[in-house]
Amino acid sequence: MSAPFAFVPRKVARTSKPPPGNAPLPPNAHPSSSTTNTSASAKGKGREMPPERPQALEAPAKSQYSDEDYTVLLCLSLSKHRLWSDPDLRRDIEWSSRARSNDGFFPLSYLLESACPLSAAHASETVIVKALRTYAIDVVDVRMAIPSSGDGPGRTRGNFEIRPKFWDDGVYPVSREGWENRTVYVENIPIKYKTVPGFCRFILGLLPATSTMPAHNRVQGITLPSHHSGDPGTEPKPRSFALITLADVEDAESLLTAWPWARQQQPEQASSDASEAVKFGFRALSKARWDELNAQYLSYRAKLLADIQEEEAEVPVAPALPTAAPFQNRREPTRKAPPVDEPIAFVSTMSYPRNCLVFVRNIHPETNKTTLRTFFARAVDAKDAIDYVDFNKGMDSCYLRLTSASHAKSFADHFAQNQIVHANGLDDSGCPSTGGAAKAVEAELVLGKREEVYWEKVPEKVRLLAVQKALGHEGAPPVENDAEGGEGRRRQRKRQKR
Numbered sequence: 001m002s003a004p005f006a007f008v009p010r011k012v013a014r015t016s017k018p019p020p021g022n023a024p025l026p027p028n029a030h031p032s033s034s035t036t037n038t039s040a041s042a043k044g045k046g047r048e049m050p051p052e053r054p055q056a057l058e059a060p061a062k063s064q065y066s067d068e069d070y071t072v073l074l075c076l077s078l079s080k081h082r083l084w085s086d087p088d089l090r091r092d093i094e095w096s097s098r099a100r101s102n103d104g105f106f107p108l109s110y111l112l113e114s115a116c117p118l119s120a121a122h123a124s125e126t127v128i129v130k131a132l133r134t135y136a137i138d139v140v141d142v143r144m145a146i147p148s149s150g151d152g153p154g155r156t157r158g159n160f161e162i163r164p165k166f167w168d169d170g171v172y173p174v175s176r177e178g179w180e181n182r183t184v185y186v187e188n189i190p191i192k193y194k195t196v197p198g199f200c201r202f203i204l205g206l207l208p209a210t211s212t213m214p215a216h217n218r219v220q221g222i223t224l225p226s227h228h229s230g231d232p233g234t235e236p237k238p239r240s241f242a243l244i245t246l247a248d249v250e251d252a253e254s255l256l257t258a259w260p261w262a263r264q265q266q267p268e269q270a271s272s273d274a275s276e277a278v279k280f281g282f283r284a285l286s287k288a289r290w291d292e293l294n295a296q297y298l299s300y301r302a303k304l305l306a307d308i309q310e311e312e313a314e315v316p317v318a319p320a321l322p323t324a325a326p327f328q329n330r331r332e333p334t335r336k337a338p339p340v341d342e343p344i345a346f347v348s349t350m351s352y353p354r355n356c357l358v359f360v361r362n363i364h365p366e367t368n369k370t371t372l373r374t375f376f377a378r379a380v381d382a383k384d385a386i387d388y389v390d391f392n393k394g395m396d397s398c399y400l401r402l403t404s405a406s407h408a409k410s411f412a413d414h415f416a417q418n419q420i421v422h423a424n425g426l427d428d429s430g431c432p433s434t435g436g437a438a439k440a441v442e443a444e445l446v447l448g449k450r451e452e453v454y455w456e457k458v459p460e461k462v463r464l465l466a467v468q469k470a471l472g473h474e475g476a477p478p479v480e481n482d483a484e485g486g487e488g489r490r491r492q493r494k495r496q497k498r
Helices: 012-015 032-045 067-076 080-085 088-101 123-137 177-179 195-207 249-258 272-280 287-314 369-380 405-417 448-454 460-474 482-497
Strands: 141-143 161-163 182-189 219-223 241-246 283-284 359-361 386-390 398-403 442-445
Touching: 067 123, 067 195, 067 219, 067 369, 080 088, 080 219, 123 141, 177 287, 182 249, 182 287, 195 219, 195 272, 219 359, 241 249, 241 405, 241 460, 249 283, 249 398, 283 287, 359 405, 359 448, 369 386, 369 398, 369 405, 398 405
Parallel strands: none
Antiparallel strands: 141 161, 182 241, 182 283, 219 241, 359 398, 359 442, 386 398
């Protein structure tokens, strides 16, 4: 009869500590081969090996979607418009519901294998199911997958099945023209809504609340237009524009009426979403008009590229210089003498133009330099008065460099005498202040040390050009630099002798 083996309880074995390095091993313990080899190698080198440190576990990447967002993505993935645009997914769902007698249940993996908003989230079944069971009880039923002998064509079954509750028997279009009449192009969506679920919530906040249609069905699809320079196989990233497909044509018309493309007056701010829309210059355009403008843009872009290629092809190639002729037979080309009255460039003693810098406050943070240049030019009634608009996106203030001190003073006096509000990012004319939350534009002349510190950060070449512009607009002749004035006069005398 063999001797009984030594039994060590699992709990005791886990909590027991290994013996110290100098302590002898118990009689029934045998050192492993790896431990023996490591100890021998360490003794052979005359030093001990440091203890191995446990590897730190990598933290999982945080998803950009919350648990509530997965409900919105599921509704967009199973909307009537989505199933109309993806007939393969629709057939597989119908086959799974009828052939398996699943009471309307079908595998959740069908959506994760299709090109839909839910699959674009790149989340696992477990994460999605956990979110749906917490926040989508009234929207969808979820259960474990029932084992079966067959699967749908081209699809694999996962571990969970779902059954939507938000499908209704409302009137939905069945043609492309019907869906395009319900599609609206929107632009300048606020920054905090720059996700697909955020787009959906933002649009629902702008739609009229008098509709009897459930909120899960009002937005049928969100399409992100791709950039012309993007890769065809990559997913477009949410930016500040999108194509929104609505279930009701009245919702599309109300969105176009309340937020027109060329808006003259600000709509009433009935909600926080509407307030954000006014702040960022939100506007909408019909799908038909957007297609027309897009075609014009692509035609104009193709014409520009063709003109550039044609001009590059017409550039003559410079002939090669002869190399066989001896050097002494070559003659320098004769230079044409300049006329006597040729203007001579002078170098001013000023390092930067004085009193030509203005600091402007309370401009719209979503504007751009082109809009600001037009907006500021109206204050001085001269486009050549604006030298440079020093503006960064997202700021509500900027520096403005004008071409003369008189223009700078006139610009500051204009905004001191007129209370003008910069309403939105594309406002190039301004509107009178009504005493609301929007502050009037303020302009302040930058003088003294502040002006000197600003111009120190500007490149020297730009500073000299600004000085020449300032002297030219003031009508005074440029002043010579003492270090180069004599050299300039000698060059003028040489030209006159020639």
